Amino acid sequence: MAATEKQLTGKHVLAMLVAFFGVIVGVNFLMAYLANSTWSGLVVANGYVASQSFDKDLAKARAQEALGWKVEFSHAGDRLRITFEDAQATKLDGLVITGDLERTVTDTQDQKLTFTAIGPGVYSAPAKLAPGVWEVEIDASSDTVPYYHKIFRFVVKE
Template sequence: MASTQKEIKGGHVLAMLLAFFGVIIAVNLVMAWFANSTWSGLVVENGYVASQEFDKNLARARAQEALGWDVGFSFDRSSVKITFTDAAGKRIDSLDLTGRLQRTVTDKEDQQLTFGWMGSGTYSAPARLAPGLWEVEVDGKGDGVADYHKIFRFVVKAE
Protein backbone atom coordinates (compact mmCIF):
# COMPACT_ATOMS: atom_id res chain seq x y z
CA MET A 1 0.00 0.00 0.00
CA ALA A 2 1.44 3.23 -1.05
CA SER A 3 0.65 6.30 1.01
CA THR A 4 0.15 9.59 -0.65
CA GLN A 5 1.63 12.69 0.88
CA LYS A 6 0.01 16.03 0.40
CA GLU A 7 2.28 18.58 -1.07
CA ILE A 8 2.54 21.94 0.69
CA LYS A 9 2.20 24.61 -1.90
CA GLY A 10 2.81 28.36 -1.79
CA GLY A 11 -0.87 29.09 -1.14
CA HIS A 12 -0.85 26.84 1.94
CA VAL A 13 2.25 28.54 3.33
CA LEU A 14 0.72 31.96 2.72
CA ALA A 15 -2.50 30.94 4.51
CA MET A 16 -0.54 29.60 7.50
CA LEU A 17 1.55 32.77 7.76
CA LEU A 18 -1.52 35.00 7.48
CA ALA A 19 -3.34 32.95 10.15
CA PHE A 20 -0.33 33.01 12.49
CA PHE A 21 0.30 36.74 12.23
CA GLY A 22 -3.43 37.48 12.14
CA VAL A 23 -3.87 35.87 15.57
CA ILE A 24 -0.88 37.79 16.97
CA ILE A 25 -2.13 41.11 15.60
CA ALA A 26 -5.69 40.46 16.84
CA VAL A 27 -4.46 39.67 20.38
CA ASN A 28 -2.25 42.78 20.40
CA LEU A 29 -5.17 44.97 19.27
CA VAL A 30 -7.41 43.57 22.01
CA MET A 31 -4.73 44.15 24.68
CA ALA A 32 -4.08 47.68 23.38
CA TRP A 33 -7.81 48.45 23.48
CA PHE A 34 -8.09 47.22 27.09
CA ALA A 35 -4.99 49.17 28.11
CA ASN A 36 -6.29 52.36 26.53
CA SER A 37 -9.87 52.07 27.77
CA THR A 38 -9.28 51.13 31.42
CA TRP A 39 -7.02 53.93 32.70
CA SER A 40 -4.97 56.62 31.09
CA GLY A 41 -2.14 56.32 33.61
CA LEU A 42 -2.12 60.10 33.90
CA VAL A 43 -1.07 61.22 37.38
CA VAL A 44 -0.42 64.91 36.66
CA GLU A 45 -1.60 66.98 33.71
CA ASN A 46 1.82 68.41 32.92
CA GLY A 47 4.96 66.67 34.18
CA TYR A 48 7.18 69.67 33.51
CA VAL A 49 5.03 72.04 35.56
CA ALA A 50 4.79 69.47 38.37
CA SER A 51 8.57 69.08 38.39
CA GLN A 52 8.95 72.82 38.99
CA GLU A 53 7.25 72.30 42.37
CA PHE A 54 9.73 69.61 43.47
CA ASP A 55 11.93 71.81 45.68
CA LYS A 56 8.89 73.39 47.33
CA ASN A 57 7.34 69.96 47.98
CA LEU A 58 10.63 68.65 49.37
CA ALA A 59 10.93 71.60 51.78
CA ARG A 60 7.33 71.07 52.88
CA ALA A 61 8.00 67.35 53.48
CA ARG A 62 11.10 68.14 55.55
CA ALA A 63 9.18 70.67 57.65
CA GLN A 64 6.44 68.10 58.17
CA GLU A 65 8.99 65.47 59.22
CA ALA A 66 10.56 67.95 61.67
CA LEU A 67 7.24 68.19 63.53
CA GLY A 68 7.90 64.70 64.89
CA TRP A 69 4.27 63.69 64.66
CA ASP A 70 3.32 60.04 64.99
CA VAL A 71 0.49 59.25 62.60
CA GLY A 72 -1.46 56.01 62.93
CA PHE A 73 -3.66 54.60 60.20
CA SER A 74 -6.35 51.92 60.37
CA PHE A 75 -9.29 50.83 58.24
CA ASP A 76 -12.20 48.47 57.96
CA ARG A 77 -14.57 47.80 55.06
CA SER A 78 -16.62 50.94 55.74
CA SER A 79 -14.19 53.57 57.05
CA VAL A 80 -10.63 54.80 57.37
CA LYS A 81 -9.23 56.22 60.61
CA ILE A 82 -6.16 58.34 61.23
CA THR A 83 -4.72 59.19 64.65
CA PHE A 84 -2.30 62.08 65.19
CA THR A 85 0.10 62.39 68.12
CA ASP A 86 2.65 65.21 68.43
CA ALA A 87 6.33 64.82 69.36
CA ALA A 88 5.47 65.13 73.07
CA GLY A 89 2.93 62.29 72.86
CA LYS A 90 -0.11 64.58 73.05
CA ARG A 91 -3.06 63.79 70.78
CA ILE A 92 -3.75 66.43 68.12
CA ASP A 93 -7.43 67.38 68.02
CA SER A 94 -7.50 70.58 65.98
CA LEU A 95 -6.93 69.44 62.40
CA ASP A 96 -9.16 69.96 59.39
CA LEU A 97 -8.60 66.90 57.17
CA THR A 98 -9.73 65.99 53.68
CA GLY A 99 -8.67 63.03 51.64
CA ARG A 100 -8.89 61.05 48.48
CA LEU A 101 -9.25 57.28 48.45
CA GLN A 102 -8.04 55.72 45.22
CA ARG A 103 -6.90 52.52 43.57
CA THR A 104 -3.31 52.48 42.39
CA VAL A 105 -4.08 51.35 38.83
CA THR A 106 -7.50 52.77 37.98
CA ASP A 107 -9.60 55.82 38.74
CA LYS A 108 -12.99 54.05 38.54
CA GLU A 109 -13.38 53.61 42.32
CA ASP A 110 -11.91 56.93 43.52
CA GLN A 111 -13.70 58.50 46.49
CA GLN A 112 -13.43 61.90 48.14
CA LEU A 113 -13.12 61.61 51.92
CA THR A 114 -14.29 64.07 54.54
CA PHE A 115 -12.81 63.29 57.92
CA GLY A 116 -14.70 63.92 61.12
CA TRP A 117 -13.07 64.30 64.52
CA MET A 118 -13.79 61.29 66.74
CA GLY A 119 -11.92 62.53 69.83
CA SER A 120 -8.52 61.73 71.27
CA GLY A 121 -6.63 62.70 68.11
CA THR A 122 -8.60 60.32 65.90
CA TYR A 123 -10.29 61.31 62.65
CA SER A 124 -12.58 59.03 60.66
CA ALA A 125 -14.12 59.10 57.19
CA PRO A 126 -16.69 56.75 55.67
CA ALA A 127 -15.37 54.72 52.73
CA ARG A 128 -16.36 51.79 50.54
CA LEU A 129 -13.41 49.40 50.46
CA ALA A 130 -13.42 46.40 48.14
CA PRO A 131 -10.58 43.88 48.30
CA GLY A 132 -7.31 44.99 46.72
CA LEU A 133 -4.60 47.66 46.88
CA TRP A 134 -5.67 51.18 47.90
CA GLU A 135 -4.11 54.58 48.62
CA VAL A 136 -5.42 57.33 50.87
CA GLU A 137 -3.99 60.77 50.18
CA VAL A 138 -4.65 63.03 53.19
CA ASP A 139 -4.36 66.81 53.32
CA GLY A 140 -4.80 68.81 56.48
CA LYS A 141 -4.44 72.15 58.19
CA GLY A 142 -4.45 73.24 61.80
CA ASP A 143 -2.44 73.01 65.02
CA GLY A 144 0.09 75.48 63.66
CA VAL A 145 0.55 73.58 60.40
CA ALA A 146 -0.42 75.32 57.19
CA ASP A 147 -0.25 72.28 54.94
CA TYR A 148 0.00 68.63 56.02
CA HIS A 149 0.16 65.92 53.34
CA LYS A 150 0.58 62.15 53.68
CA ILE A 151 -0.15 59.10 51.55
CA PHE A 152 -1.06 55.75 53.10
CA ARG A 153 -0.97 52.60 50.95
CA PHE A 154 -2.74 49.48 52.19
CA VAL A 155 -4.28 46.19 51.09
CA VAL A 156 -7.84 45.11 51.84
CA LYS A 157 -7.91 41.32 51.96
CA ALA A 158 -10.83 39.30 50.58
CA GLU A 159 -13.05 37.76 53.22
Protein backbone atom coordinates in the same frame (compact mmCIF):
# COMPACT_ATOMS: atom_id res chain seq x y z
CA MET B 1 -0.69 0.39 -1.65
CA ALA B 2 0.66 3.64 -2.96
CA ALA B 3 0.86 6.65 -0.69
CA THR B 4 -0.20 9.92 -2.21
CA GLU B 5 2.06 12.83 -1.61
CA LYS B 6 0.64 16.26 -0.92
CA GLN B 7 2.59 19.10 -2.35
CA LEU B 8 3.32 22.32 -0.51
CA THR B 9 2.14 25.01 -2.85
CA GLY B 10 2.34 28.78 -2.73
CA LYS B 11 -1.28 28.93 -1.59
CA HIS B 12 -0.45 26.78 1.44
CA VAL B 13 2.54 28.93 2.38
CA LEU B 14 0.48 32.11 1.96
CA ALA B 15 -2.28 30.71 4.19
CA MET B 16 0.26 29.76 6.90
CA LEU B 17 1.87 33.22 6.81
CA VAL B 18 -1.49 35.01 6.96
CA ALA B 19 -2.62 32.81 9.88
CA PHE B 20 0.67 33.30 11.77
CA PHE B 21 0.79 37.07 11.42
CA GLY B 22 -2.98 37.32 11.89
CA VAL B 23 -2.64 35.76 15.36
CA ILE B 24 0.27 38.08 16.23
CA VAL B 25 -1.57 41.20 15.09
CA GLY B 26 -4.80 40.06 16.79
CA VAL B 27 -3.06 39.52 20.14
CA ASN B 28 -1.30 42.91 19.85
CA PHE B 29 -4.60 44.69 19.20
CA LEU B 30 -6.21 42.87 22.13
CA MET B 31 -3.37 43.82 24.49
CA ALA B 32 -3.41 47.43 23.28
CA TYR B 33 -7.18 47.63 23.83
CA LEU B 34 -6.94 46.16 27.32
CA ALA B 35 -4.08 48.49 28.24
CA ASN B 36 -5.99 51.52 26.99
CA SER B 37 -9.29 50.62 28.63
CA THR B 38 -7.83 50.29 32.15
CA TRP B 39 -5.87 52.68 34.36
CA SER B 40 -3.72 55.07 32.34
CA GLY B 41 -0.74 54.78 34.67
CA LEU B 42 -0.48 58.56 34.97
CA VAL B 43 0.09 60.06 38.37
CA VAL B 44 0.04 63.63 37.07
CA ALA B 45 -1.43 64.99 33.86
CA ASN B 46 1.72 66.85 32.82
CA GLY B 47 5.06 65.65 34.19
CA TYR B 48 6.94 68.76 33.09
CA VAL B 49 4.57 71.11 34.89
CA ALA B 50 4.65 68.91 38.00
CA SER B 51 8.47 68.93 37.96
CA GLN B 52 8.49 72.73 38.17
CA SER B 53 7.25 72.60 41.77
CA PHE B 54 9.75 69.93 42.89
CA ASP B 55 11.83 72.27 45.06
CA LYS B 56 8.72 73.66 46.77
CA ASP B 57 7.38 70.16 47.35
CA LEU B 58 10.72 69.04 48.78
CA ALA B 59 10.77 72.02 51.17
CA LYS B 60 7.23 71.17 52.32
CA ALA B 61 8.24 67.53 52.90
CA ARG B 62 11.26 68.58 54.97
CA ALA B 63 9.16 71.00 57.04
CA GLN B 64 6.61 68.25 57.60
CA GLU B 65 9.32 65.79 58.68
CA ALA B 66 10.72 68.40 61.11
CA LEU B 67 7.35 68.47 62.91
CA GLY B 68 8.03 64.95 64.20
CA TRP B 69 4.37 64.02 64.13
CA LYS B 70 3.32 60.41 64.58
CA VAL B 71 0.37 59.64 62.31
CA GLU B 72 -1.34 56.26 62.42
CA PHE B 73 -3.97 54.93 60.06
CA SER B 74 -6.49 52.09 60.44
CA HIS B 75 -9.72 50.92 58.86
CA ALA B 76 -12.61 48.85 60.12
CA GLY B 77 -15.82 48.10 58.28
CA ASP B 78 -16.87 51.24 56.45
CA ARG B 79 -14.77 53.70 58.50
CA LEU B 80 -11.25 55.07 58.15
CA ARG B 81 -9.47 56.30 61.25
CA ILE B 82 -6.39 58.51 61.62
CA THR B 83 -4.61 59.42 64.84
CA PHE B 84 -2.26 62.42 65.13
CA GLU B 85 0.35 63.01 67.84
CA ASP B 86 3.07 65.62 67.93
CA ALA B 87 6.74 64.97 68.75
CA GLN B 88 5.95 65.05 72.51
CA ALA B 89 3.16 62.42 72.10
CA THR B 90 0.44 65.03 72.66
CA LYS B 91 -2.78 64.31 70.75
CA LEU B 92 -3.39 66.91 68.06
CA ASP B 93 -6.85 68.44 68.05
CA GLY B 94 -8.35 71.08 65.81
CA LEU B 95 -7.07 69.71 62.52
CA VAL B 96 -9.00 70.08 59.28
CA ILE B 97 -8.45 66.85 57.37
CA THR B 98 -9.58 66.01 53.86
CA GLY B 99 -8.55 63.13 51.71
CA ASP B 100 -8.91 61.03 48.61
CA LEU B 101 -9.55 57.31 48.77
CA GLU B 102 -8.36 55.61 45.60
CA ARG B 103 -7.86 52.19 44.08
CA THR B 104 -4.30 51.60 42.98
CA VAL B 105 -5.21 50.43 39.47
CA THR B 106 -8.42 52.22 38.51
CA ASP B 107 -10.26 55.43 39.25
CA THR B 108 -13.78 54.00 39.09
CA GLN B 109 -14.16 53.71 42.88
CA ASP B 110 -12.39 56.90 43.97
CA GLN B 111 -13.97 58.76 46.88
CA LYS B 112 -13.54 62.18 48.48
CA LEU B 113 -13.19 62.06 52.26
CA THR B 114 -13.88 64.56 55.01
CA PHE B 115 -12.64 63.52 58.43
CA THR B 116 -14.36 64.53 61.66
CA ALA B 117 -12.89 64.50 65.15
CA ILE B 118 -14.15 61.59 67.26
CA GLY B 119 -11.78 61.99 70.20
CA PRO B 120 -8.53 63.65 71.24
CA GLY B 121 -6.29 63.49 68.17
CA VAL B 122 -8.52 60.88 66.51
CA TYR B 123 -10.34 61.55 63.24
CA SER B 124 -12.69 59.35 61.23
CA ALA B 125 -14.36 59.34 57.82
CA PRO B 126 -16.92 57.04 56.18
CA ALA B 127 -15.77 55.04 53.16
CA LYS B 128 -17.09 52.34 50.86
CA LEU B 129 -14.37 49.69 50.94
CA ALA B 130 -14.46 46.71 48.61
CA PRO B 131 -11.83 43.97 48.94
CA GLY B 132 -8.48 44.83 47.37
CA VAL B 133 -5.64 47.34 47.53
CA TRP B 134 -6.44 50.97 48.37
CA GLU B 135 -4.58 54.23 48.95
CA VAL B 136 -5.77 57.08 51.10
CA GLU B 137 -4.09 60.44 50.55
CA ILE B 138 -4.74 62.97 53.31
CA ASP B 139 -4.16 66.67 53.72
CA ALA B 140 -4.32 68.19 57.19
CA SER B 141 -3.95 71.75 58.38
CA SER B 142 -4.54 73.84 61.47
CA ASP B 143 -4.03 77.40 62.66
CA THR B 144 -0.38 76.62 63.46
CA VAL B 145 0.46 74.11 60.72
CA PRO B 146 -0.62 75.15 57.24
CA TYR B 147 0.18 71.87 55.50
CA TYR B 148 0.54 68.17 56.29
CA HIS B 149 0.32 65.52 53.57
CA LYS B 150 0.56 61.74 53.83
CA ILE B 151 -0.34 58.66 51.79
CA PHE B 152 -1.29 55.32 53.29
CA ARG B 153 -1.61 52.09 51.27
CA PHE B 154 -3.68 49.28 52.73
CA VAL B 155 -5.46 46.06 51.82
CA VAL B 156 -9.10 45.25 52.51
CA LYS B 157 -9.66 41.53 52.86
CA GLU B 158 -12.97 39.82 52.18
